[in-house]
Amino acid sequence: MAKVLDMMQFLDMNDTAIIKAAVQHLYLSFGSVLIGCLVAIPTGIWITGRDKIAGHVLRIIGTIQTIPSLALLGFALPLFGIGTLPAMIVLFLYSLLPILRNTYTGLTSINPAFIEAGNGMGMNSRQLLFMVKLPLAMPVIMDGIKISTVYILSWATLGALIGAGGLGDLIFTGIQTADANYILAGAVPVALLTAAAGWLLGKAEIALTPAGGK
Amino acid sequence: MFNIPLLTLQHLELSAAGVALAMVIGIPLGYIITRNRMLARAVLALIDITQTIPALALLALLLLWIGLGDVPLIAALVFYSLLPIVRNTYTGLSSVDASLIEAGKGMGMTGWQLLRMVQIPIALPVIMAGIRVAMVTAIGIAAIGVLIGAGGLGAPIWRGMQQMDNGMILSGAIPAALLAIITETVMERVEQGLTPRGLRKVVTGN
Amino acid sequence: MVTFRSVTKAYRNHIAVKKFNLEVQDGEFLVLIGPSGCGKTTTLKMVNRLIEPTSGEILIDGKNVRAMDAVALRRRIGYVIQQVGLFPNMTVEQNIDLVPRLIGWDSKKCKSRVKELLEMVNMNPDIYASRYPNELSGGQQQRIGVLRAAAVEPPLILMDEPFGACDPISRETLQDEMKKLQNTLKKTVIFVTHDMDEALKLADRIVIMRQGEIIQVDTPERILRQPADAFVESFIGKNRINNPALLCVEQIMKTNPVTVSPDCGLAECVALMRRKKVDTVLVVDAQGRLLGGVDIEELERQRSVHKIGDISSELGAVLNNVSGREAFAIMNENRLKYLPVVDKRDRLVGLVTRTSIVDAIASAVWGDGESA
Numbered sequence: 054m055a056k057v058l059d060m061m062q063f064l065d066m067n068d069t070a071i072i073k074a075a076v077q078h079l080y081l082s083f084g085s086v087l088i089g090c091l092v093a094i095p096t097g098i099w100i101t102g103r104d105k106i107a108g109h110v111l112r113i114i115g116t117i118q119t120i121p122s123l124a125l126l127g128f129a130l131p132l133f134g135i136g137t138l139p140a141m142i143v144l145f146l147y148s149l150l151p152i153l154r155n156t157y158t159g160l161t162s163i164n165p166a167f168i169e170a171g172n173g174m175g176m177n178s179r180q181l182l183f184m185v186k187l188p189l190a191m192p193v194i195m196d197g198i199k200i201s202t203v204y205i206l207s208w209a210t211l212g213a214l215i216g217a218g219g220l221g222d223l224i225f226t227g228i229q230t231a232d233a234n235y236i237l238a239g240a241v242p243v244a245l246l247t248a249a250a251g252w253l254l255g256k257a258e259i260a261l262t263p264a265g266g267k
Numbered sequence: 268m269f270n271i272p273l274l275t276l277q278h279l280e281l282s283a284a285g286v287a288l289a290m291v292i293g294i295p296l297g298y299i300i301t302r303n304r305m306l307a308r309a310v311l312a313l314i315d316i317t318q319t320i321p322a323l324a325l326l327a328l329l330l331l332w333i334g335l336g337d338v339p340l341i342a343a344l345v346f347y348s349l350l351p352i353v354r355n356t357y358t359g360l361s362s363v364d365a366s367l368i369e370a371g372k373g374m375g376m377t378g379w380q381l382l383r384m385v386q387i388p389i390a391l392p393v394i395m396a397g398i399r400v401a402m403v404t405a406i407g408i409a410a411i412g413v414l415i416g417a418g419g420l421g422a423p424i425w426r427g428m429q430q431m432d433n434g435m436i437l438s439g440a441i442p443a444a445l446l447a448i449i450t451e452t453v454m455e456r457v458e459q460g461l462t463p464r465g466l467r468k469v470v471t472g473n
Numbered sequence: 474m475v476t477f478r479s480v481t482k483a484y485r486n487h488i489a490v491k492k493f494n495l496e497v498q499d500g501e502f503l504v505l506i507g508p509s510g511c512g513k514t515t516t517l518k519m520v521n522r523l524i525e526p527t528s529g530e531i532l533i534d535g536k537n538v539r540a541m542d543a544v545a546l547r548r549r550i551g552y553v554i555q556q557v558g559l560f561p562n563m564t565v566e567q568n569i570d571l572v573p574r575l576i577g578w579d580s581k582k583c584k585s586r587v588k589e590l591l592e593m594v595n596m597n598p599d600i601y602a603s604r605y606p607n608e609l610s611g612g613q614q615q616r617i618g619v620l621r622a623a624a625v626e627p628p629l630i631l632m633d634e635p636f637g638a639c640d641p642i643s644r645e646t647l648q649d650e651m652k653k654l655q656n657t658l659k660k661t662v663i664f665v666t667h668d669m670d671e672a673l674k675l676a677d678r679i680v681i682m683r684q685g686e687i688i689q690v691d692t693p694e695r696i697l698r699q700p701a702d703a704f705v706e707s708f709i710g711k712n713r714i715n716n717p718a719l720l721c722v723e724q725i726m727k728t729n730p731v732t733v734s735p736d737c738g739l740a741e742c743v744a745l746m747r748r749k750k751v752d753t754v755l756v757v758d759a760q761g762r763l764l765g766g767v768d769i770e771e772l773e774r775q776r777s778v779h780k781i782g783d784i785s786s787e788l789g790a791v792l793n794n795v796s797g798r799e800a801f802a803i804m805n806e807n808r809l810k811y812l813p814v815v816d817k818r819d820r821l822v823g824l825v826t827r828t829s830i831v832d833a834i835a836s837a838v839w840g841d842g843e844s845a
Contacts, residue, residue, distance in 0.1 A: 119403045120443075120447055120448070121408075121410040121443045123421055123443070124439070124440040124444045124447075126424075127436040127439065127440030127443075131437070203318070207318075207319065207320075208321065210322075211323060214425075215428060224321070224324050224327050225414075228330060228415065231331060233328070236327040236331065240320065240321065240327070366554060366557070366558045367560060367561075369554060370556075370559075373547060373554065374548070375547030375549075376571075385562070389561065465563065465606060465607055466607070
């Protein structure tokens with residue numbers, strides 16, 4: 054009971070700090086994922102049909118994914134210094150694989166009948182892409198974006214270690230001061246944000262599923 | 268000043284320890300839930316939640332509950348390794364065709380013989396894939412173990428960051444990255460090697 | 474060999490098998506057949522205890538199957554299922570010698586048994602033993618499935634629609650091989666199918682089931698000739714005409730053979746034959762009983778005789794309840810050109826000639842709905 058009261062007092066005292074950290078955390082995460090989409094989705098479209106290149110690209114991005122986060126941050130520091138920039142670059146790199154892979158998978162697993170129908174109706178490849186292929190692949194792509202977002206929201210906590218701020222800052226302070234309140238003040242919002250983002254994007258995925266494909 | 272080869276070995280050992288423990292718990296668990304669809308859903312949903320907790324946060328909490336050092340790190344590694352291992356064990360074993368189970372039972376195989384001679388060999392590649400994912404993730408998390416006093420290659424990276432010493436950072440970052448990449452490549456090979464010959468893609472003339 | 478005593482299987486909202494009573498003889502090929510849901514597969518699975526009866530008992534050689542250890546029981550019974558269920562991670566050899574290995578045969582014995590079995594179905598062991606199931610065609614896989622069930626020479630083999638998943642050509646080949654195998658090995662087989670043609674072809678006895686109950690148990694011929702009720706009749710429906718092997722002789726004989734009385738004169742007889750365009754006449758008495766027969770060649774040779782009754786030769790005849798196949802066999806063995814058919818009181822009812830057999834086969838193959 055005392056712990057709970059203690060916690061509530063802590064929250065009351067630090068509410069602005071927590072909110073600031075949360076906002077920064079969202080900025081880091083969504084910013085990276087957004088740029089990740091802007092790069093990964095067109096790339097995914099481009100490698101569709103080019104199977105050999107697709108293999109190489111996916112392998113390279115996959116390799117990036119296996120690199121430990123702290124190590125990648127370590128690579129970024131000498132190049133980009135500390136702060137938000139290197140953090141976002143690293144998060145951006147991590148966001149690529151799920152989105153890229155799902156875009157590729159989503160586009161290549163479309164029932165060929167649809168493509169044939171579109172061609173038969175006289176669509177050019179651009180119309181085919183935007184009016185047939187992308188809408189059909191959208192649920193899978195959204196799923197990739199969801200996976201990416203959840204992952205990034207979680208690992209953005211490390212950004213604090215190189216001065217990028219975010220909820221990781223609170224957790225890190227908690228480690229240094231052995232104070233559970235700080236740790237929870239950082240961890241709980243992240244967990245909540247992650248759950249909320251997952252839920253929202255899940256809904257978006259359903260909403261974007263073409264009516265016939267549900 | 269850092270004994271990189273020693274730290275690399277340490278890093279590998281810590282990761283492997285976490286994954287091994289997770290296998291001891293997770294593989295039998297994955298088998299048990301194949302018997303009961305509802306139980307499977309509940310367990311998998313529960314373990315799924317583990318993925319929403321940031322590693323840094325869990326390490327921090329374990330620090331408070333257990334203390335400094337390798338032990339809380341390994342506990343965290345077990346925690347994060349459970350999902351890929353349990354889920355892949357479950358999926359792999361469930362993917363064994365029901366007709367094979369019926370044929371085996373009807374021929375007079377005991378449950379254990381079915382498991383040993385049919386289900387596990389067929390599910391093995393999928394289970395191995397789960398172990399591989401767990402291992403790569405573990406190597407990644409072990410890197411931040413340094414923050415709660417664990418060993419491994421996180422130390423030179425972290426110290427280098429604090430001291431703005433790029434050389435020090437890279438002396439840890441490069442081996443860590445290589446360790447992850449090489450481990451994944453080796454485990455992929457093992458995965459392929461463990462695929463029963465009768466299940467590899469065959470180009471038939473039939 | 475297998476006795477079903479009042480076997481019942483009840484589920485929460487329906488009864489799958491009701492008071493099933495049956496004696497399966499040693500070496501018998503018994504087929505369980507019926508529409509979907511009639512309980513045939515459930516009955517089969519109660520023999521090797523994959524399903525346990527709600528009440529009643531099943532005895533194998535006098536011993537209650539419930540009293541035996543289920544696993545040991547199953548190792549002594551062969552089991553073949555529709556989806557084959559060959560283990561894809563094992564070679565053909567490892568699949569076949571699985572049960573032998575489980576019960577402890579040494580590897581030499583296993584190897585020679587595999588060789589023996591593969592040779593029995595004309596699959597060269599040197600080629601096929603080390604192949605994997607995914608390298609075999611569907612028909613080949615099911616062949617291996619059957620061999621696997623026969624590996625330890627079990628006295629009883631259970632087969633659950635084993636050829637159902639095969640293409641029609643493979644199915645026919647497998648059925649023929651099954652028949653040959655059964656003739657050599659003489660195992661007791663309980664076979665489930667929903668295909669009446671298959672049942673008629675393979676069975677020593679057929680058990681027709683509906684909604685968990687036995688409607689009729691009989692040999693294929695008797696079921697065809699005397700279906701128990703309208704349901705059985707509609708079930709065998711098309712087979713009356715389509716399966717020449719099981720036609721009754723009455724269906725292939727000419728029903729109005731040309732007859733003369735013994736007093737008929739030669740010239741009259743020849744004129745009759747010319748008019749009716751036949752080359753055979755049968756001599757019958759006033760009650761229609763068969764006395765003998767004469768063919769045109771005979772008449773040409775015997776110009777000096779006056780009455781048919783003097784030269785007609787005694788003829789063997791068959792009863793009207795034999796099968797068409799039997800009649801044909803008799804004609805072949807004795808090199809007869811024609812074979813009269815008589816009823817129980819020796820009265821002539823018809824005549825089987827080569828032409829009538831050809832007609833019967835033609836209408837079965839190309840179907841015009843008429844019997845010969």
